[in-house]
Amino acid sequence: MDIIARLIEQLASEDEVVRVQAGEFLIQMGSAAVRPLIETLQNPNYPARPLVASTLGQIGDRRAVDPLIQALRDHDKLVRYHAALALGKLKDKRAVKPLIYALFDEMPPIGPDPLTGDPMTVRAAAAQALGELKAAEAVPALKVLLRDENRGVRRSVIQALGQIGTKEAVVALAEAIQDEQDEALQELMVRFIARHPFSQALETLKQIAQSHPQERIRQIAKNFLDEFETSPAPSTPLSDEQKARKSPFRFLSGTIAALLIAGLFHLGWKYNRYATMVAAGVISAITFGIWRHRHRSKQNQTLDMPLQPSTPSRSETA
Numbered sequence: 430m431d432i433i434a435r436l437i438e439q440l441a442s443e444d445e446v447v448r449v450q451a452g453e454f455l456i457q458m459g460s461a462a463v464r465p466l467i468e469t470l471q472n473p474n475y476p477a478r479p480l481v482a483s484t485l486g487q488i489g490d491r492r493a494v495d496p497l498i499q500a501l502r503d504h505d506k507l508v509r510y511h512a513a514l515a516l517g518k519l520k521d522k523r524a525v526k527p528l529i530y531a532l533f534d535e536m537p538p539i540g541p542d543p544l545t546g547d548p549m550t551v552r553a554a555a556a557q558a559l560g561e562l563k564a565a566e567a568v569p570a571l572k573v574l575l576r577d578e579n580r581g582v583r584r585s586v587i588q589a590l591g592q593i594g595t596k597e598a599v600v601a602l603a604e605a606i607q608d609e610q611d612e613a614l615q616e617l618m619v620r621f622i623a624r625h626p627f628s629q630a631l632e633t634l635k636q637i638a639q640s641h642p643q644e645r646i647r648q649i650a651k652n653f654l655d656e657f658e659t660s661p662a663p664s665t666p667l668s669d670e671q672k673a674r675k676s677p678f679r680f681l682s683g684t685i686a687a688l689l690i691a692g693l694f695h696l697g698w699k700y701n702r703y704a705t706m707v708a709a710g711v712i713s714a715i716t717f718g719i720w721r722h723r724h725r726s727k728q729n730q731t732l733d734m735p736l737q738p739s740t741p742s743r744s745e746t747a
Contacts, residue, residue, distance in 0.1 A: 433458065433465050440484070441477035452480065456487045463490045470496055470508075479507040486515025494521045501527050506536040509551045517558025525564045531555035532570050538579070547581025556582065560589030568597050575605040583614055591621030599625045603633035615646050623653040631657065 436458075439451035455462045463485065470481045482500055485493040493515070500512035513531055516524040532555045538548030547553075556574065559567040567589075574586045590598040599622055606618045619637060622630050631654070638650035 479511040482511040486518040513554035517561035528555045553585040556585035556589045560592035572601045
């Protein structure tokens with residue numbers, strides 16, 4: 430038995446330390462372990478297939494995409510759960526449509542999440558994966574699950590819509606916040622809405638700050654609105670065309686210098702390499718000096734311009 434087969438066998442060990450170490454070694458082996466892991470995932474008699482699916486996601490090899498998509502329809506809900514999470518890590522758009530179908534997996538929860546205590550479901554795992562894939566086409570389906578009875582599902586959907594971040598996704602959060610009863614999830618929704626401050630999102634924050642029944646949620650919305658009001662407006666970067674219009678001399682002089690240096694090397698290299706290099710350096714230095722001189726001249730002109738008188742106020746006019 431080779432080392433990879435032995436490590437895969439150890440994934441089914443009753444000793445947690447052995448399982449974890451075997452998974453870490455397989456991840457370190459990378460692509461060499463992918464094919465044996467896929468074959469093991471497709472073996473219905475192997476007891477540790479959920480851990481195999483998780484390991485494939487950690488390795489990140491896209492050869493595992495199709496087998497993991499097939500595993501979304503597996504009879505074992507734990508295999509489906511870990512297959513959905515693994516597909517989110519592989520970042521392959523082929524998984525989007527199967528994951529949207531997995532959003533409506535009706536099997537009961539797998540067990541409590543060790544971090545949040547929420548019941549773990551395939552629906553929540555599929556929502557998390559779609560968020561990692563930033564799948565904008567999944568927003569209509571995710572909106573439906575904002576009313577799911579499972580708190581863990583709603584949490585994953587809120588996070589997914591926040592990660593997707595399109596206008597439709599943020600509007601879905603803004604529309605659903607009044608129906609959400611859990612204060613922690615309300616706070617999460619406000620934070621994601623505030624990450625994308627277009628006009629409708631800002632209007633929603635204002636409404637929350639004014640009329641939400643929970644004082645804490647109103648205060649969070651007010652804090653974000655205060656940040657938006659005090660933060661400076663971002664400067665718009667110049668496009669390439671605007672930069673070219675702004676400095677035609679720099680473009681023209683740079684082009685001429687480059688042509689001169691190219692011609693110099695073409696003609697003079699085989700005769701006198703040292704003289705050619707010196708001449709190229711001189712041309713570069715002259716060009717750079719001209720650029721600096723023009724730049725400083727423009728700065729001095731700007732500083733020497735007289736200040737324009739401001740429009741007098743009414744009191745000054747009186």
